[in-house]
Amino acid sequence: MKFWRKPLDIDEIKIPKGEVHIIKDRCKGCGFCVEYCPKEVLEISEEFNKMGYHPPYVKNPDNCLNCHLCEMLCPDFAIYCIEKVEEEGIIA
Amino acid sequence: MKTNDKGVLTGTHNLSGNQACAEGALAAGCRFLSAYPIPPSIEVIERFTQRVKEVDAIFIQMEDEISVLAAVLGASWAGKKAMTVTSGPGLSLMMEHIGLGVMLETPCVIVNVQRCGPSEGTPNSPSQGDVMQARWGSHGDYEIIVIYPNSPQEMFTQTIEAFNLSEKYRTPVVILSDESIARMVEKVVIPPASKINLEPRKHYKGPKNKYLPFKYDKDLVPPMVNAGEGYKFHITGLTHDEKGYPVMNEECQELNVHRLVRKIRNYVDNIINIEEKNLSDAEIVVVSYGITSRTVDKALKQARKDGIKVGSLRLITIWPFPDKEIMKLSKKVKAFIVPELNFGQILLEVQRCNYGNAKIRFVEYGHEEIQNPDPILNAIRSLTK
Amino acid sequence: MKNVKHPMDFYLRMDRMPHIWCTGCGIGLTATAFVAAMEKAKLDTNKVCVVSGIGCTGRFAGYIKLDSFHTTHGRAIPFATGLKLANPELKVVVVSGDGDLISIGGNHFIHAARRNIDMVVICVNNFIYAMTGGQVAPTTPLTAYTTTSPYGNFEPPSNIPQIAESSGAVYVARWTALHIRRLTNSIFEALNKPGFTVVEVISPCAQYYSRINRLGDGLDMMKFYHENSQIKHWEPTDNLYIDYQKEIIVGKFVDRERPTYSESYKKWLGE
Numbered sequence: 023m024k025f026w027r028k029p030l031d032i033d034e035i036k037i038p039k040g041e042v043h044i045i046k047d048r049c050k051g052c053g054f055c056v057e058y059c060p061k062e063v064l065e066i067s068e069e070f071n072k073m074g075y076h077p078p079y080v081k082n083p084d085n086c087l088n089c090h091l092c093e094m095l096c097p098d099f100a101i102y103c104i105e106k107v108e109e110e111g112i113i114a
Numbered sequence: 115m116k117t118n119d120k121g122v123l124t125g126t127h128n129l130s131g132n133q134a135c136a137e138g139a140l141a142a143g144c145r146f147l148s149a150y151p152i153p154p155s156i157e158v159i160e161r162f163t164q165r166v167k168e169v170d171a172i173f174i175q176m177e178d179e180i181s182v183l184a185a186v187l188g189a190s191w192a193g194k195k196a197m198t199v200t201s202g203p204g205l206s207l208m209m210e211h212i213g214l215g216v217m218l219e220t221p222c223v224i225v226n227v228q229r230c231g232p233s234e235g236t237p238n239s240p241s242q243g244d245v246m247q248a249r250w251g252s253h254g255d256y257e258i259i260v261i262y263p264n265s266p267q268e269m270f271t272q273t274i275e276a277f278n279l280s281e282k283y284r285t286p287v288v289i290l291s292d293e294s295i296a297r298m299v300e301k302v303v304i305p306p307a308s309k310i311n312l313e314p315r316k317h318y319k320g321p322k323n324k325y326l327p328f329k330y331d332k333d334l335v336p337p338m339v340n341a342g343e344g345y346k347f348h349i350t351g352l353t354h355d356e357k358g359y360p361v362m363n364e365e366c367q368e369l370n371v372h373r374l375v376r377k378i379r380n381y382v383d384n385i386i387n388i389e390e391k392n393l394s395d396a397e398i399v400v401v402s403y404g405i406t407s408r409t410v411d412k413a414l415k416q417a418r419k420d421g422i423k424v425g426s427l428r429l430i431t432i433w434p435f436p437d438k439e440i441m442k443l444s445k446k447v448k449a450f451i452v453p454e455l456n457f458g459q460i461l462l463e464v465q466r467c468n469y470g471n472a473k474i475r476f477v478e479y480g481h482e483e484i485q486n487p488d489p490i491l492n493a494i495r496s497l498t499k
Numbered sequence: 500m501k502n503v504k505h506p507m508d509f510y511l512r513m514d515r516m517p518h519i520w521c522t523g524c525g526i527g528l529t530a531t532a533f534v535a536a537m538e539k540a541k542l543d544t545n546k547v548c549v550v551s552g553i554g555c556t557g558r559f560a561g562y563i564k565l566d567s568f569h570t571t572h573g574r575a576i577p578f579a580t581g582l583k584l585a586n587p588e589l590k591v592v593v594v595s596g597d598g599d600l601i602s603i604g605g606n607h608f609i610h611a612a613r614r615n616i617d618m619v620v621i622c623v624n625n626f627i628y629a630m631t632g633g634q635v636a637p638t639t640p641l642t643a644y645t646t647t648s649p650y651g652n653f654e655p656p657s658n659i660p661q662i663a664e665s666s667g668a669v670y671v672a673r674w675t676a677l678h679i680r681r682l683t684n685s686i687f688e689a690l691n692k693p694g695f696t697v698v699e700v701i702s703p704c705a706q707y708y709s710r711i712n713r714l715g716d717g718l719d720m721m722k723f724y725h726e727n728s729q730i731k732h733w734e735p736t737d738n739l740y741i742d743y744q745k746e747i748i749v750g751k752f753v754d755r756e757r758p759t760y761s762e763s764y765k766k767w768l769g770e
Contacts, residue, residue, distance in 0.1 A: 045505060048505075048516065048517060050517070050521075050522040051522055052522045052523045052705075052716075052717050052718060053717075053718045054523075054528075054717075054718065054721065057718055057721075057722070058677075073517065075522070091679070093506075093531070094528075094531050094532070094535060094679040094680065094683070095528060095531075095677070095679055096527070096531065097520060097523075097524060097525070097526070097527020097528050097530070097531070098516075098517060098518070098527055099505045099507050099508070099511060099516070099527075099530075099531070100505070102505050102506055102507075146581070146584070146585050148581065166768070167768050167769070172584050172585065172764075174580070174584060176577060176580070176610070177606050177607065177609075177610040178606060180574060180577070181574065181576075181577030181580070181606075181607050181610075182577075184570065184571070184574040184577035184578045184580075184581065185577045185578065185580045185581030185584070186581060187570075187578060187581060188550075188568075188577070188578040188579060188580065188581025188582040188583075188585065189581035189582065189584065189585035190581075190585075191568070191581075191582060192581065192582045192583075192585035192586035192589065193585065193586060194585040194586075196581070196585070210571055210574070211571065211574070213571075214570060214571050340586070341548050341566040341568075341582055341586065341589060342545065342546050342548070342566065342586050342588060342589045343545070344545035345566065346544070346545070346564050346565055346566055346567075347566060347567075348512065348560065348561055348567045348568075348569070349567075349568055349569065350560075350561065350568075350569035351569060351570060351571055352569065357514075359512075359514075359515055359561065360561065360569070
């Protein structure tokens, strides 16, 4: 991440990292999560789930900031994210 | 189970049928009344609201009769004994939720003080025109219990009985009354609370996570729980499975609709309450109920004086109909007389159970007419000729 | 993928999933918002009841793992009234559709608001009767097509926030299903507010409303609602009519204090 100037509290701030989990068989392929993910983590996959929909897959796992928007925007309770525990913690 | 002493107005009182009904409800532990004012049932509401504070009960006057019964069902699921009171036009609006009450197996009592119909009719005249509506009014096949008292004293005792039946069989129970009984003032003896038997709600006793709202016991009645007790149950008016989830298949149709009918039909003998008079040697039997049965008594006395062998069968429970009793009698007696304040409703049932064995004479009281024993007496006499 | 349990599963009847709502429908989003709001409010889940009527949204009660009641068409509010009055400890939430609450249940809606009965009403407005196949609803905007308005709808639609406010609701908000965090926050506020609170959720009907009006799929409708909604808090509710495919004003419009029915009942009975 690039900054105009170095923030004073850069040592204390941690940018959260998330891990997206997709429960493929619940997905009905509406595409809300893919469309509205602010970091473009997800993309619709080519594979079919057991209901015949194309569930999303995690294309850019490192971009996820654990904002939970995909989780909130999923009408089928098929996607959620959990916080990834980082060893380093600080990303400058 | 004892009643709350506060609700029981022990002693001898002069009460109208409507007032006795309200007292019966309070004595039965009813603590929720929701109603919409409609004559000739208003005195029940008035009596109940006057006593609300004393007994810590809830009364709400809803916006229409549809919401009235919906609120009653809601209150019943929240654990209160609940009832409503209305008259013909109101009962027509309630039909939707009588069906829901049957489907959700919700104990509640609906009092219908009949007036002349159809439509608005004559609000303050007696009629027995809702007898069939009370049985068949809501759509779909179902069984329901309907009680028809004939005096203020019976309004008291049968209201308690109605609550007991509704708790025992988990079904809505309808009390039919009519304008004459509703406004007739008579002596009503109210026993002490300890002498009043109340049927407790059949509460589920097993572990919380194993509760299934429609898993029934041997008596075909599933135990119930109340909202807010942590069972997290789901119930629906759609055909459902044991869990209460909507499922549309034959098995669930059997579980629901067939069982709902059987849970009443299998216990018809326990439910039915009839009053027999002079039936042992009777050749003519008058089948009556409600206010007409009081006219019948007078006619019967006179006929017996004249040496006519006549008896009376009074229906206190009109639905389920006492098929067996009528059938048995039909083989024994010469004729049935059916007087009604309508154009022949219970008459049809008597005809059905008669199988053509005995003669049937219908005594029709035109609506709004002052009741008189003479037409019955004439019918009895004409049958002896 | 070690853990395949969704964090909201605790509040859902997972044995009934997948739910019946179509791809691109907003009712599922209302469910996530409701669950998230309930979690945020830290309510005792044993004491929360959900009552629904009939229709697509009527199925809501069946998927939420609380004491849940699926009642008759339009009568969710009176049923909930009975529940709440008989046991004031309960937190009663009515979730139903626009046809259920405003058309067949309109009278109950008005009177429950007038009495200020303590309940949360979440009205999912998809502008159409979807469960029955796309008939004209009291909220269908002018000129929109439905199966029973094949020449375009000429009946002016209801303005739900205005009905709620003028009837006496103490809290009225409207969001589209996509304003998920604001919607969650509104439901959270409504859950914490005593009295009759109304949250209207503008939800895409991706099957019927969109198909007959050629509005694309659920995602297209979502995008449209998102781009054409304007947040105007405290907007007078008579400005909130929704025109066909025009701007939708969303926000929190009413937040006021009135004694609830139960409070008044206790007060007048001198308890």
